Amino acid sequence: MGFSGQCFGMEYPHERFVAFEPGAGPEAAARAFYEVMSLRRSVRAFSDRTVSRETIEWCVRAAGCAPSGAHKQPWRFVAVDEPQLKRRVREAAEHEEREFYARRANAKWLEDLAALETGPDKAFLETAPWLIAVFRLSSTDAGGQVYYASESVGIAVGFLLAAIHHAGLVALTHTPSPMGFLRDVLGRPSNERAYLLIPVGYPAKGCTVPTLARKHLDEILVWNAGDGTPSVPTRRDTSPVGDGGGDEDTPSPQPSPPAGEREPEGTRGRGVMIRRRVGV
Numbered sequence: 717m718g719f720s721g722q723c724f725g726m727e728y729p730h731e732r733f734v735a736f737e738p739g740a741g742p743e744a745a746a747r748a749f750y751e752v753m754s755l756r757r758s759v760r761a762f763s764d765r766t767v768s769r770e771t772i773e774w775c776v777r778a779a780g781c782a783p784s785g786a787h788k789q790p791w792r793f794v795a796v797d798e799p800q801l802k803r804r805v806r807e808a809a810e811h812e813e814r815e816f817y818a819r820r821a822n823a824k825w826l827e828d829l830a831a832l833e834t835g836p837d838k839a840f841l842e843t844a845p846w847l848i849a850v851f852r853l854s855s856t857d858a859g860g861q862v863y864y865a866s867e868s869v870g871i872a873v874g875f876l877l878a879a880i881h882h883a884g885l886v887a888l889t890h891t892p893s894p895m896g897f898l899r900d901v902l903g904r905p906s907n908e909r910a911y912l913l914i915p916v917g918y919p920a921k922g923c924t925v926p927t928l929a930r931k932h933l934d935e936i937l938v939w940n941a942g943d944g945t946p947s948v949p950t951r952r953d954t955s956p957v958g959d960g961g962g963d964e965d966t967p968s969p970q971p972s973p974p975a976g977e978r979e980p981e982g983t984r985g986r987g988v989m990i991r992r993r994v995g996v
């Protein structure tokens with residue numbers, strides 16, 4: 717039986733919602749998912765062991781299940797496994813990263829990165845069997861508007877990283893700065909803005925990761941905050957629905973990258989390296 721919704725006098729098809737049945741109560745199911753996700757780590761040393769195209773397809777399909785502003789799905793995932801192309805991506809990324817570490821990053825930024833022992837050498841961009849370059853669409857392929865594009869792509873990348881992890885693979889959320897070169901090297905159209913570069917594969921033998929503490933639940937979860945009195949809206953609260961791209965909390969490296977390009981990591985993850993702590 718068909719269903720329909722009405723809007724602007726038009727009828728649009730609806731279908732019956734199909735609920736996911738986890739086969740366990742919500743507490744057990746949520747906990748089981750947490751236990752899988754708690755083992756996810758960013759890996760910077762990859763093995764050259766191959767990963768099938770089909771695996772990448774399933775992971776990207778999962779990413780494509782993300783919600784998006786007005787269902788515009790403003791994302792593109794470019795999967796690269798050709799060695800020559802990976803080399804060109806690596807060379808361009810390392811060029812930018814050398815500048816970043818030598819000149820663009822301020823002292824505080826470099827200090828925050830120190831615990832991760834990152835640097836301009838990006839061997840993983842050639843060693844990993846796949847690179848997934850994620851692009852944010854600034855307009856639909858037909859030239860139409862998109863809404864909350866940054867938020868939407870961020871959510872899709874979350875799904876992608878979860879799918880990669882769930883497949884028993886590892887990834888790195890990489891943000892060479894700036895990363896406009898990705899559009900040129902990968903021959904992407906002008907409505908696609910480089911968003912992230914994600915090497916995917918298996919960890920190198922003996923791979924290590926920095927010892928990092930995750931925030932405890934008490935630090936990230938607040939119950940029933942506030943007294944119910946609406947606060948005075950800020951300019952940001954009242955800004956019109958747009959393309960998203962709210963990256964106001966991230967300081968720009970010097971000089972600022974072109975609009976729409978992302979800065980390397982280090983500013984969002986304000987956690988300090990202390991010790992391994994399982995935050996439940």
Ligand SMILES: Cc1cc2nc3c(=O)[nH]c(=O)nc-3n(C[C@H](O)[C@H](O)[C@H](O)COP(=O)(O)O)c2cc1C
Nearest residue numbers: 756757758760832834889890891892928980981985
């Ligand atoms: C938006 C974003 C950008 C990042 N950029 C980089 C990067 O350019 N290079 C890198 O080595 N790690 C990068 N990371 C990975 C973080 O350093 C990593 O997530 C953080 O240290 C926590 O470690 P974990 O992912 O193993 O839990 C980035 C992470 C995010 C979310």
